[in-house]
Amino acid sequence: MTSAPTITPKFLPSRHDLGVVAVGFSGGQTKAGVDAAPMALIESGLIQQLEEDLEFNVTFDGQVHAYTDIMPKEDPDYRNMKRPRSVSAVTWQVSKQVYEHAKSGKFVLTLGGDHSIAIGTISGTAKAIRERTGKDLAVIWVDAHADINTPETSESGNIHGMPVAFLTGLATETHEDMFGWIQKDQMITTKKLVYIGLRDIDKGEKKILRDHGIKAFSMHDIDRHGIGKVMDMVLGWIGSDTPIHLSFDVDALDPMWAPSTGTPVRGGLTLREGDFIAECVAETGSLIALDLVEVNPSLDIQGASDTVRAGCSIVRCALGDTLL
């Protein structure tokens, strides 16, 4: 079924060079198990498929990073954030790892971990792509949630609900060990941020989305227009001359297809719609990085294997696998 993609990338020197970062981190939220996702994805054959079927030349250090050596000993709450120093340290490290791959012209695939790690991945690609191409990065955030709470608007204090706030500069911190390390050239603009799949937004987030005119396609929009039309609108908004980072939270999929995730919300994307989104973004030739996050295989066997398989499918589609 799988065959090598034929898309010519616009912002990468070669379509064959892929850097993989495996982030076994769960500190952006409270449920154990999401740190085991990279190993589950790899054990199900994902990297092998990328090499053999999609003909990628994969650079991967072969390890799922737990970042235990850089974890602070004490990490009390700060500004309502839980484990702020841990998440900051890990995402800073992830940012450097992703930056190295992206700077050298590789497509970067990051396997999470919870969604807080996108603070690292996107800051890394935003900086690298600016340096390589002089262009601002666009981000397509596929998620049931907007993850754009500031520490102040968040009810839970879990940082996996805040990455977009830190990445866009809506939330800032001066302490270097609590996201103060994020520099201007690592940030993204809300004008080139697009959401797909939203269906569980906090009140504070709704206000942020409205106040900043952020482009968001909820499940209601997908029902109204169909996913084909929605993708036309998403990609039309971004434009054809902008590098894209796709950050895919597996909870965007309906629990029927991806039950093994920390915060499942009913009424989500079908697997077909998830694959379709990834395929459409791949077709643009503008995609330069992909995060797959929030797979938590510690749930029931059936649900976990379905979710891992769905995650692999999304990754393959985003990396150019096609049906015909």
Add this chain to the structure above:
Amino acid sequence: MTSAPTITPKFLPSRHDLGVVAVGFSGGQTKAGVDAAPMALIESGLIQQLEEDLEFNVTFDGQVHAYTDIMPKEDPDYRNMKRPRSVSAVTWQVSKQVYEHAKSGKFVLTLGGDHSIAIGTISGTAKAIRERTGKDLAVIWVDAHADINTPETSESGNIHGMPVAFLTGLATETHEDMFGWIQKDQMITTKKLVYIGLRDIDKGEKKILRDHGIKAFSMHDIDRHGIGKVMDMVLGWIGSDTPIHLSFDVDALDPMWAPSTGTPVRGGLTLREGDFIAECVAETGSLIALDLVEVNPSLDIQGASDTVRAGCSIVRCALGDTLL
């Protein structure tokens, strides 16, 4: 997720006043358990959500009515109808309850019960809205079934398959204790009746729909056009200056999402489509009443809780809850 709706109602003096009627009645069909639905919906937190999240000022007498005091002692079949005097007595009483709320300008939410109770709810709102606004009521009937059998065309004799016939005057009775109480000003016109979700229609019903040119969108139409386009057609047909009563039979949803119902039919609406219908009708600002019927929680635990949850979701969407 949930936040107060921002729609300005066209036919209600305030968007905050909501009257709730809980009808624990199962006599329009033969399966026990559908009378327990209002309590299951309420226990799952529905009314509290309407008050707290959607900021409704709820008028509710706090009881699930069983109407045992008005139930006739003997109730033999008549004109092929099963329990005609019981259903007539209960729906007459429901009609008065609903009329009182609607006459005072409240949105009326009725929690059934089997679908026979719509004889009461719609006759109540049709009369009240005529008195308050001088306008005919439009009805959007979301259902796998058309429920438009006359006593003569019905094969089962169950009155939950006949409410639309009595409401439109296609079926009439002179005996006051057997629906003879329904007056002209409590009836609706077939011209402002629209079906959504039909997929199990009796032969006699097909003929009625054709002969009277009743607007109906079957599952086939939804597949052909998509639910977004279908809702455009539904609301275009009704027009923007007509008050709407939405009567939602949970069996319109596919059994995958709403299995705990008396007459499930495969190939139905997804929960997303059900919510979307409710959201679109809410957006018009013309909605003045909602029935949620045929939830039967006496089936298996998993199926019952899914169905109750789906029912609550439909109600919240119809009452203005939005994703963004």
Add this chain to the structure above:
Amino acid sequence: MTSAPTITPKFLPSRHDLGVVAVGFSGGQTKAGVDAAPMALIESGLIQQLEEDLEFNVTFDGQVHAYTDIMPKEDPDYRNMKRPRSVSAVTWQVSKQVYEHAKSGKFVLTLGGDHSIAIGTISGTAKAIRERTGKDLAVIWVDAHADINTPETSESGNIHGMPVAFLTGLATETHEDMFGWIQKDQMITTKKLVYIGLRDIDKGEKKILRDHGIKAFSMHDIDRHGIGKVMDMVLGWIGSDTPIHLSFDVDALDPMWAPSTGTPVRGGLTLREGDFIAECVAETGSLIALDLVEVNPSLDIQGASDTVRAGCSIVRCALGDTLL
């Protein structure tokens, strides 16, 4: 629900005459059980429904053919094909049975069996319709797979993955006992072949589809355009003046609706989409034959009954059953 269809057939003298062929054959692949499908479909009431509800005058010899008398004693692999003489002998016999029905002007319904039997059904109808109308047959092949491998491109050697290659002349054989019996007037043209539902295509098949410009609508196309638009394109491509043979592999449906099949592939058609396809083809009035194949009821009870029921639904829809 079911009522007699009102479509006037373009290429059949009467809309009432239906010939049924029950093919209990599993030799085109390796999993036992698919030969039991015709009996399971019949026992679930299918033929009775066609007679009573859809008012067909059914010609059926009353038996599920196992073709044991014509099966060769020895059947070693040849040109990578498994059981080539058995499949050739059975499909030759099926071809004659189908031809007889089609020649006499009957709609032909064939219940498989694995998809190799389409070598027999389509060669039979192609010849008969040419003789009766002078027209080339169009084929709509609904399947997760393209079944267009030649013996040389096939990895498995299972002939149920090759029928389209033999029917279009892309694969040929001179030995009469190994498909050499297929004559020019029994073949179809790739120009009037259309696929729907593809999602698991071998590399060799992708090349064949591209090289011959064969019209194919994958699941990606269905997600992009919606099934309504796709059917417009399918039927527009074929044109209104061409007789159609619909060959429906139940594995085109998602395993959620049709799990009991030999090679299930996720991300398939919903049952609603499957029914819709059948309904749309029926509406053209051009349909002259239907195969339903690859139901394998030997799997778990729940999955088998769902799959049999889905298969019956597809057949009824293709034979003119409508919702309204």
